[in-house]
Amino acid sequence: MLLGGALVLGGCNAPTFGAFRGATTQGRDEFRLWVGFAITGLAVAAIVWGLIFWTVIRHRRRGSDAIPRQFHENVPLEIVYTTLPFVIVLVLFYFTVVTENRIDAVSASPSEVVHVLGFRWGWSFTYDSGTGRYQGVQIATAAQPKVLAQPATSSQYPQLVLPLGETTRIVLTSADVIHGFYVPAFNFSRYAQPGVVNRFDFTPTTTGVFRGQCSQFCGLYHSEMLFSVRVVSRADFARWLATEQASQAQTGSGATS
Numbered sequence: 001m002l003l004g005g006a007l008v009l010g011g012c013n014a015p016t017f018g019a020f021r022g023a024t025t026q027g028r029d030e031f032r033l034w035v036g037f038a039i040t041g042l043a044v045a046a047i048v049w050g051l052i053f054w055t056v057i058r059h060r061r062r063g064s065d066a067i068p069r070q071f072h073e074n075v076p077l078e079i080v081y082t083t084l085p086f087v088i089v090l091v092l093f094y095f096t097v098v099t100e101n102r103i104d105a106v107s108a109s110p111s112e113v114v115h116v117l118g119f120r121w122g123w124s125f126t127y128d129s130g131t132g133r134y135q136g137v138q139i140a141t142a143a144q145p146k147v148l149a150q151p152a153t154s155s156q157y158p159q160l161v162l163p164l165g166e167t168t169r170i171v172l173t174s175a176d177v178i179h180g181f182y183v184p185a186f187n188f189s190r191y192a193q194p195g196v197v198n199r200f201d202f203t204p205t206t207t208g209v210f211r212g213q214c215s216q217f218c219g220l221y222h223s224e225m226l227f228s229v230r231v232v233s234r235a236d237f238a239r240w241l242a243t244e245q246a247s248q249a250q251t252g253s254g255a256t257s
Contacts, residue, residue: 118179180215
């Protein structure tokens with residue numbers, strides 16, 4: 001009752017239990033699952049610790065050496081504490097499968113397609129709207145490794161730009177070893193593997209700039225495999241993409257950080 005009351009009174013400021021609320025539709029699904037797990041864990045912990053303290057207080061020594069009443073079995077109680085954890089696991093497993101299927105589902109007609117390539121030691125983002133109009137617009141890390149020691153949101157690192165409220169297909173792979181494409185604010189991480197193409201969708205719900213990083217140790221400059229994600233309005237995204245297309249058409253190459 002106390003836990004439920006706290007959540008109700010918290011309203012929009014309900015605790016996040018250490019997780020991001022999710023800046024995408026998929027990330028919010030993940031966040032809700034995480035909160036469900038956390039609340040379930042707290043409820044179980046409250047019951048277990050409550051019973052422990054009740055037992056300690058109820059059966060404390062009362063100044064007598066008399067042995068308390070002894071019993072060896074309680075079949076109804078044993079059935080409850082054996083069955084209940086099994087039911088809890090089944091319920092959590094069900095919601096996990098439903099949520100993961102929803103997160104991994106890809107749209108039949110995404111608004112944008114971005115090919116993401118991980119390489120030692122950086123990232124390449126190549127845009128393809130599906131019509132070929134913007135095909136070849138590329139944002140990439142400079143080819144030469146360097147130690148910048150800057151935040152991931154620094155302009156020194158490549159930036160993936162996404163339109164707000166639109167579904168963008170990410171086509172992820174690696175040029176050499178296994179990398180990890182991780183955006184904490186999106187509650188999302190996926191391997192970039194050589195010879196394997198991973199496809200997933202992002203549908204941003206919040207504008208802003210979010211940090212990204214490689215989450216799989218991949219070599220000497222792993223710590224410099226940083227990038228950022230900027231979510232802008234659809235109109236701003238169209239202007240940015242058109243500007244990049246014109247600029248790169250003049251230079252004949254993709255932009256680098």
